[in-house]
Amino acid sequence: MDNSRKDIHNSSIPLVCLSCEARHKGVCGALSPEQLTKLSKHTNRFKVENNKVISSPDEDDKNFANILSGVVKLTKLMADGRQQIVGLQFAPDLIGRPFMKNSTVTAEAATDINVCSFPKKILEELLKESPQMEHRLHEQTLRELDDARDWLLTLGRKSAIEKIASFLYLIATHIDPEKNDGKDQITLEMPMKRGDIADFLGLTIETVSRQLTNLRKRNIIEIPDRRSIVIPSIKRLKNAMEQDLSK
Amino acid sequence: MDNSRKDIHNSSIPLVCLSCEARHKGVCGALSPEQLTKLSKHTNRFKVENNKVISSPDEDDKNFANILSGVVKLTKLMADGRQQIVGLQFAPDLIGRPFMKNSTVTAEAATDINVCSFPKKILEELLKESPQMEHRLHEQTLRELDDARDWLLTLGRKSAIEKIASFLYLIATHIDPEKNDGKDQITLEMPMKRGDIADFLGLTIETVSRQLTNLRKRNIIEIPDRRSIVIPSIKRLKNAMEQDLSK
DNA sequence: CGCCTTCTTGAGGGGCGTCAAGCCCAGTGG
DNA sequence: CCACTGGGCTTGACGCCCCTCAAGAAGGCG
Numbered sequence: 001m002d003n004s005r006k007d008i009h010n011s012s013i014p015l016v017c018l019s020c021e022a023r024h025k026g027v028c029g030a031l032s033p034e035q036l037t038k039l040s041k042h043t044n045r046f047k048v049e050n051n052k053v054i055s056s057p058d059e060d061d062k063n064f065a066n067i068l069s070g071v072v073k074l075t076k077l078m079a080d081g082r083q084q085i086v087g088l089q090f091a092p093d094l095i096g097r098p099f100m101k102n103s104t105v106t107a108e109a110a111t112d113i114n115v116c117s118f119p120k121k122i123l124e125e126l127l128k129e130s131p132q133m134e135h136r137l138h139e140q141t142l143r144e145l146d147d148a149r150d151w152l153l154t155l156g157r158k159s160a161i162e163k164i165a166s167f168l169y170l171i172a173t174h175i176d177p178e179k180n181d182g183k184d185q186i187t188l189e190m191p192m193k194r195g196d197i198a199d200f201l202g203l204t205i206e207t208v209s210r211q212l213t214n215l216r217k218r219n220i221i222e223i224p225d226r227r228s229i230v231i232p233s234i235k236r237l238k239n240a241m242e243q244d245l246s247k
Numbered sequence: 248m249d250n251s252r253k254d255i256h257n258s259s260i261p262l263v264c265l266s267c268e269a270r271h272k273g274v275c276g277a278l279s280p281e282q283l284t285k286l287s288k289h290t291n292r293f294k295v296e297n298n299k300v301i302s303s304p305d306e307d308d309k310n311f312a313n314i315l316s317g318v319v320k321l322t323k324l325m326a327d328g329r330q331q332i333v334g335l336q337f338a339p340d341l342i343g344r345p346f347m348k349n350s351t352v353t354a355e356a357a358t359d360i361n362v363c364s365f366p367k368k369i370l371e372e373l374l375k376e377s378p379q380m381e382h383r384l385h386e387q388t389l390r391e392l393d394d395a396r397d398w399l400l401t402l403g404r405k406s407a408i409e410k411i412a413s414f415l416y417l418i419a420t421h422i423d424p425e426k427n428d429g430k431d432q433i434t435l436e437m438p439m440k441r442g443d444i445a446d447f448l449g450l451t452i453e454t455v456s457r458q459l460t461n462l463r464k465r466n467i468i469e470i471p472d473r474r475s476i477v478i479p480s481i482k483r484l485k486n487a488m489e490q491d492l493s494k
Numbered sequence: 495c496g497c498c499t500t501c502t503t504g505a506g507g508g509g510c511g512t513c514a515a516g517c518c519c520a521g522t523g524g
Numbered sequence: 525c526c527a528c529t530g531g532g533c534t535t536g537a538c539g540c541c542c543c544t545c546a547a548g549a550a551g552g553c554g
Contacts, residue, residue, distance in 0.1 A: 131378035156449025202403025
């Protein structure tokens with residue numbers, strides 16, 4: 001009897017996974033306790049510092065990782081140095097592409113981040129057993145595609161000030177969404193610096209700076225210090241995303 | 248004995264599917280002959296004229312469709328009328344999102360197109376039986392994501408002339424790629440008109456026109472008539488995608 | 495304090511949008 | 525046959541938004 005109890009305990013959810021967001025909203029949510037246990041034996045949690053490269057187009061990754069906290073930026077670089085951020089990833093997204101060749105993006109930490117890393121091979125084995133897990137991955141990919149397409153509209157058709165407003169709205173809705181849920185006033189710890197914002201919006205650092213002060217003078221944001229931004233009314237910010245305030 | 252033969256024939260690939268590209272490179276390739284037969288009983292092939300809306304964000308589609316020929320454009324519209332094309336789809340892509348709510352894009356025929364349509368329900372049933380089919384869909388989504396990210400770089404960081412060159416290269420490599428395979432000279436039947444190109448590139452019609460003549464004067468393209476473009480050297484076109492020729 | 499990085503602000507110029515006119519061509523009807 | 529029409533495309537003139545270049549302010553850290 002005692003033994004059977006132990007077995008039950010052995011097959012329950014691993015300690016490290018218990019409070020992990022990836023188990024709730026991420027890919028790990030598709031796994032059975034047994035599969036989680038198998039995976040958790042090969043996982044490795046660690047921190048990655050701001051600006052460190054996580055994966056690049058030339059090298060084949062041996063490991064994948066779930067983002068536990070922080071922001072990851074995906075960038076593209078042209079031969080002459082022009083750069084564009086083509087995606088941002090937040091917890092609990094998975095970094096890496098099972099079964100596929102890497103695409104032509106570089107993944108870098110946009111802030112200090114915490115990840116839960118594991119060998120590519122293990123994940124691919126689990127994927128073969130668990131169609132539900134591929135389904136979760138597919139859902140993540142669809143979300144990223146929707147984000148990318150929203151961003152195409154922003155880059156193609158919006159003015160600089162609208163771009164900045166859209167960026168702030170994106171950050172406000174992706175970082176701790178539940179923390180600010182319902183509130184109208186939001187305080188943002190800006191994860192990225194001006195140069196990153198410029199690379200994300202297809203602008204220059206100077207224009208980013210100018211349009212931030214522009215939004216400040218219009219009382220749409222406050223800038224208590226250079227790494228935080230207060231949004232008094234998220235609704236007014238949302239309006240600024242689609243109305244060319246230069247007119 | 249005769250009967251068994253018949254059975255074998257009954258369970259073989261349906262006539263309509265025999266030469267269909269979707270069976271080779273599209274989602275139908277994941278289906279067994281039996282599943283294909285089931286699906287083909289509910290399919291409906293027809294033509295959609297240029298500019299007709301295929302699916303829009305507000306209404307829930309009851310049907311999905313494979314593209315058999317032609318080009319489909321995915322567009323986003325702002326309240327004040329600004330528009331951006333956020334994706335192009337070619338044969339044998341699937342139009343529609345199983346299990347998900349539609350995203351905020353409108354799908355329209357960018358040329359006259361032929362499709363193979365079937366009820367959403369049937370496809371979702373087949374998807375439940377066939378993880379391989381979801382895998383194919385996932386692959387298509389990943390391709391679309393890569394395309395969207397390439398395009399983010401183009402919209403964010405390239406000059407007008409580079410955008411045009413990138414667009415021509417995209418079309419050249421997506422329409423009948425095998426037809427022109429290896430050749431250096433390529434003749435394009437332009438699927439879209441100038442306004443569509445502008446909406447795709449985040450430009451105006453006038454700028455598209457000007458940069459096309461700009462490329463013509465540099466001998467990178469020829470324009471025999473308004474709906475076709477000749478690319479004497481695909482390599483020189485590729486160069487034009489990343490070098491700001493205004494300098 | 496000195497040094498470095500990041501950010502802000504200003505002055506000037508250029509690329510692309512805006513407005514407007516004219517061309518090309520297919521379709522229609524006299 | 526040709527005039528008329530309308531949509532799509534091209535070309536020009538002009539202006540504005542954003543980039544470029546440059547200087548200075550504001551922290552952060554030894």
